[in-house]
Amino acid sequence: MAFEPFEKVALIGLGLIGSSLSHVMRREKLAKAISGHARSAATRDRAMELDLADTMHEHAADAVRDADLVVLCVPVGVCGLVAQAISGALKPGAIVTDVGSVKAAVIRDVAPHIPDNVHFVPGHPIAGTEYSGPDSGFASLFENRWCILTPLSGSDDGATARLTAFWKACGSDVDVMGAEHHDRVLSITSHLPQLIAFNIVTTAADLEEVSQQEVIKYSAGGFRDFTRIAASDPT
Structure with missing residues (x-):
């Protein structure tokens, strides 16, 4: 079904995720x-140059007026x-979601500001690169990647069904689970590897007896993968 x-x-935030969402929404x-x-x-000027939005706004509240879907693509x-800033401007019946890699903290901070007539469905597309900014996005970022939704009780x-259909149309596989379970799973599959990567790269940089040229020259694929992970935005 189409x-x-x-x-x-x-789109509140036009970094890697926000700009990629724009590209895939345009394409599909x-x-x-x-x-x-x-x-x-x-960033606003560059977003318009890249046709990431029809209108760009200095204030988030102005961007969300009359929006049916609001995606918080911010840390x-x-x-x-x-x-809190957009609460009074949200359209009744609108869906608000996010793309953060932790869910319990987002629910704690966001839910109190969502009006009763607006639907808050937290989300986490498990997709990314080490790049950021409006130029970093591309339409295929979410293809064959999981997006986890953690709707509130x-x-x-x-x-939830509408947002599920949206992410599937972006190319993602979608799963639904509780926020606390999501955070336990992702702490093992995503956050711990990133922490290890940061520490390994920092340790390599601190070894004064090993030159930077030697680190680069003799690095195998595994170390290069760690440097890519360490270069990514932890938020």
């Missing part, structure tokens, strides 16, 4: 209009502040 496009999707015609918000004027530590089943 996906029924959203009338308007608001998943939204009739896309609005965006970024803190810096340079988990600021999701609560963004939710009592959440509207229709909103």
